[in-house]
Amino acid sequence: MTEHDLLRAALAEELRAAGELRRELHRNPDLSGAETATRDAVLAALPGGDSAVSTAQTGAVLRIGGSGPAVGVRGELDALATEETTGVAWASAKPGVMHACGHDVHLAAVTALARAVDRVGGPAPLLVVLQPREETYPSGALDIVDSGVLVAQDCRAMIGAHVQPVLAPGVVACVPGGVNASSDEFEIVVTGESGHAAYPHLTRDPVLALSQIVVALQSVVSRAVDPMIPAVVGVSSLQAGNAANVVPGLARATGTIRTLSKPARELLHNRVADTAESVARAHGCEAKVVFTRGEPVLENDPELASRAAHHLAYQGVQISSTLRSVGADDFSYYGELIPSLMLFVGTDTDKPLHSSGFLPGDEDLARVARAMLAGYLTAAERLTD
Numbered sequence: 001m002t003e004h005d006l007l008r009a010a011l012a013e014e015l016r017a018a019g020e021l022r023r024e025l026h027r028n029p030d031l032s033g034a035e036t037a038t039r040d041a042v043l044a045a046l047p048g049g050d051s052a053v054s055t056a057q058t059g060a061v062l063r064i065g066g067s068g069p070a071v072g073v074r075g076e077l078d079a080l081a082t083e084e085t086t087g088v089a090w091a092s093a094k095p096g097v098m099h100a101c102g103h104d105v106h107l108a109a110v111t112a113l114a115r116a117v118d119r120v121g122g123p124a125p126l127l128v129v130l131q132p133r134e135e136t137y138p139s140g141a142l143d144i145v146d147s148g149v150l151v152a153q154d155c156r157a158m159i160g161a162h163v164q165p166v167l168a169p170g171v172v173a174c175v176p177g178g179v180n181a182s183s184d185e186f187e188i189v190v191t192g193e194s195g196h197a198a199y200p201h202l203t204r205d206p207v208l209a210l211s212q213i214v215v216a217l218q219s220v221v222s223r224a225v226d227p228m229i230p231a232v233v234g235v236s237s238l239q240a241g242n243a244a245n246v247v248p249g250l251a252r253a254t255g256t257i258r259t260l261s262k263p264a265r266e267l268l269h270n271r272v273a274d275t276a277e278s279v280a281r282a283h284g285c286e287a288k289v290v291f292t293r294g295e296p297v298l299e300n301d302p303e304l305a306s307r308a309a310h311h312l313a314y315q316g317v318q319i320s321s322t323l324r325s326v327g328a329d330d331f332s333y334y335g336e337l338i339p340s341l342m343l344f345v346g347t348d349t350d351k352p353l354h355s356s357g358f359l360p361g362d363e364d365l366a367r368v369a370r371a372m373l374a375g376y377l378t379a380a381e382r383l384t385d
Contacts, residue, residue, distance in 0.1 A: 003121070004377060006121075007377070008370075008373065011112055011113060011369055011370065014111075014112040014113075014116050017045070017115075018109065018112035019108065019365060021107075022365055025038060025042070025099065025107055025108065027092060027093050030079060031080075032132065032134070032135050032136040032140075033078075033133055034058070035058040035077035035078050036058050038078075039059065042075070042107050042130055043060060045115075046064075047064065058077065058132040059129075059130050059140055059143075061150075062128040063125055063127055063128075063153060064118050064125065064127075065121065068124070068125055069125070069154050069156045070125040070126065071127065071380055072155045072338075073127070073376055074110070075107040075111075076101075076103040076107070076135075077131060077134075077140075078136070078140075079092075079097050080098060081097060082096070082355075082356050083356055084098035084100070085356040100353070101135065101353055101354055102162065102163035102360055102368075103134070106161065106162065106163075107130070108369075109161065109368040123377065123384065127153050133330075134329065139294075139295065140330065141331060141333040145334065145337050150337060151337075156338060156383055157301075157338055157339045159340070159341055159376055160334075160342045160343070160375075161345055161371040163344075163353075163364055164344035164347065164353075167323065167346030168318075169363070170317065170367060171318045171320050171345075172319060172345050172367070173323035173344035174300075174309040174319055174321065175321055175324060177299060178261075178297045178300075178324065179300050179324050179342060180297070180298035180329050180331075181230065181258040181297060181326040182259055182262070182294070183257075183258050183294040184269070185254065185256055186254065186255055186291050187292075188210065188255075189250065189251075189287070190213070190251045190252070190280050191206060191250050192204035194248055194249035195247050196246065197246060197247050206249065207247070209285040212283065213279045213287065216275050217255075217272060218233075224268070224271050225261075225268070229261045230261075231264050232259070233268060236256065237253065239251070239252045239253075240252065257291075259326070260326070276289050277289070295328045298332035300335075303339070303382065304382065305341055311374035311378055312371065312374045317371075320344075341379070347360045347364045348364060
């Protein structure tokens with residue numbers, strides 16, 4: 001058997017224990033920033049877990065396979081503030097918290113991969129990256145990058161795999177270039193002049209001004225961005241006033257800007273600010289816009305994507321080369337430091353990500369583990385070229 005075949009066989013043998021770990025993690029989820037118990041449970045299942053290096057407050061990295069340039073494989077630690085409705089015996093034991101994004105699957109898969117590499121060896125050291133706070137700010141990936149731990153561990157590439165129910169079971173998306181959007185948030189605060197609702201002419205109504213701003217923002221993408229570039233500007237929350245007969249002095253909205261284009265990202269920031277300020281001024285009000293910059297565009301390294309597709313095809317996996325989305329993942333920060341590859345793995349559940357009924361099956365765990373192995377082998381080959 002070749003080294004690759006030995007690894008595939010060892011990985012298959014680790015999947016049963018990985019399934020048990022997945023159920024333990026699913027039953028005991030932790031919210032972003034409070035993942036210590038989840039981290040410790042995964043480290044307890046990893047070979048040499050007590051030698052892990054702490055990072056990003058509640059995260060850790062663990063080297064498997066000796067010294068030298070390493071390949072990183074990420075598992076996300078955090079769950080979501082969602083009440084689970086799956087009804088399985090191993091459903092979340094914590095009210096209002098569940099693994100609704102598949103992070104329990106990813107963690108169990110990277111654990112199976114690490115145990116397989118530890119058992120039979122691998123073409124390069126493996127760096128297990130247990131990342132906190134993927135679901136919220138401040139980003140756990142950005143903290144890991146800024147900490148310098150990846151440089152200290154001589155990590156030369158980063159691999160990720162994410163369950164994706166929009167793909168058919170067994171299909172893996174392996175796409176070069178931008179696959180997830182940059183994601184920024186904005187807050188618009190419109191200030192006017194309050195007064196009695198029966199005398200609107202004596203007020204400067206921020207509610208009306210903000211309403212017109214929301215409508216005007218709907219044309220920003222269609223009239224400012226190339227139609228061939230994916231982009232979204234959306235307002236998701238509105239707050240103003242607390243009485244039916246009082247025009248308030250202030251109205252507030254929050255929303256998101258997402259795009260797969262770096263130039264479009266900056267353009268949309270400018271257009272949102274200009275639109276809000278101009279429309280407010282036309283209504284005798286003043287608008288202040290504050291942006292919170294989030295994840296950059298997630299860019300898959302073209303060479304890693306091409307080589308990984310070859311490895312997956314060798315395993316008989318059906319490849320998608322087209323899946324892109326304006327969803328966001330802070331895995332993108334790794335790509336700004338080192339070559340990276342995010343693979344999306346089709347699942348056997350039709351429930352959407354982040355829904356209360358989202359529950360990938362055991363075969364989905366195996367698919368994610370095999371995708372991670374393909375990514376690891378791909379990056380290891382590149383190290384030896």
